[in-house]
Amino acid sequence: MKKQQNKSPQWLEDFQLFLAEKQWQHFFSDSEWQELLALSQKESWDTRAQSNFWERLLINWETRNLVKSRYVYPQVRQILQKYIELLHRDQGWSLEQMNNLLFALAETQIDQQRKQLIFWNFEYEKKAERSQITESENEHAQAEFYNLRKLTEYISQKTLQTEKEVIHHALDGLMGILDADYTALFLGEDPRSTKGTFYVCRQGQLEIFPDFQLSNNSFWKIYLRSIHKRTDSQLAETMMSDGFGSAAEKSVHDLFPETQSLLIQHLRLPDLLNGFILACSQEAFAFDGFRQFFHVIATTVAHTIQNTRLHARINEMAIRDAVTGLYNRHHIDERLRHSFAISKRYNRELSLIMVDIDHFKACNDTYGHQAGDVVLREVAQLMQNRLRATDVIGRYGGEEFMIILQETGHPGAKIVAENLVRKVHQSLLDIGLEDPIKVTVSAGFASYPSDVLSADQLVHLADMGLYEAKHQGRNRVCYTGSVQDVLQ
Incomplete structure (x- = not known):
């Protein structure tokens, strides 16, 4: 079977085209030029190969002292500014060509938000240097750069908040800058899905449409299809102030009545995020001159949402037990102390159940540790399914589990514990053997305020x-009395 070659990334195809046209050749010696060509034609591009490519590309310009070893360090701002200045001056590149080049560089070496600010600032500075802008255009460019920096920093500061908060702040801030009537954002359930969540912001209020399905003939679905076919730039061209056409009109007006101007940009995170962000105005030609600005904001929002998701995932992994998926010992201890403090402050009942799998060592010795892990997961799932949404369960250690029952006193805790023991006893566990096996659990419980005065006493x-x-034979629930009874 013939091995399928990986498709070259777009930035590499662009650079190979530039090199083929020999636009840079006079900057290099013959040997360096041949080495650069060889690098650009590599089939496998790991981090070292990419870094080597950029180093050879930049090494003959006045930025040599900013490139260390094979990795580009944080001085990348100065590198790119000098790099673009040289291209613009010596090669006569247009701003669009430089922008494409900058995005290509950014895909491998450069932080996205820093890249956006670099290009925006550079574009304004170059125009100002050449006296190509009027005083009003100067003020407009300064305002755009200020708004871009302000919104980028504002959104970026929200990465430790929830995804909903990030989206709300982004849409609300964008609405103020563009003076739009609506701003909205669609996020698909997966990288190619046409079903997802639609967030719509108007007058500072966020409305959420979960499980929003893009209809087959709607403008929104056509737009997403165009993204996957890499024709979004052509589609966007038809949607600016020239009007977005009758085909799109009904889909847009269903959600955004009386819209006359529409600005839309897909969220650029291939294989990670699928969707688009948009702004609507009831005035015609409301967004002239904002396309580049909107493109940059869309990229920033996409990365901020992705960072928020990654941060939430990392936080979740830090508090979960790897085998059972329940909360781990550290987190369940924190939840107990927090719950106890709340119960004590508001004089509410709180109960704790400790559960242990009987003869678990024998299970491991007989069937193996992998089978033992399956037993832990199955028992954990059985118990979790019998608890309320407000109850908290975690793996306390080994084969022992802790269950926190909010606003539950002694009688309720006894009933829950007995139900859990009975449910496990009645269940057959499939651990991958020819026949399922049976296991049992034992449990003890205590309650506040009837039995104890502190969280530590509750556990004890x-x-x-x-x-x-x-001690009494396992597969049962026992209660030893209050702290006062035990001490007597």
């Missing part, structure tokens, strides 16, 4: 009940 008393259940 529930543990004593668990040990008593083991």
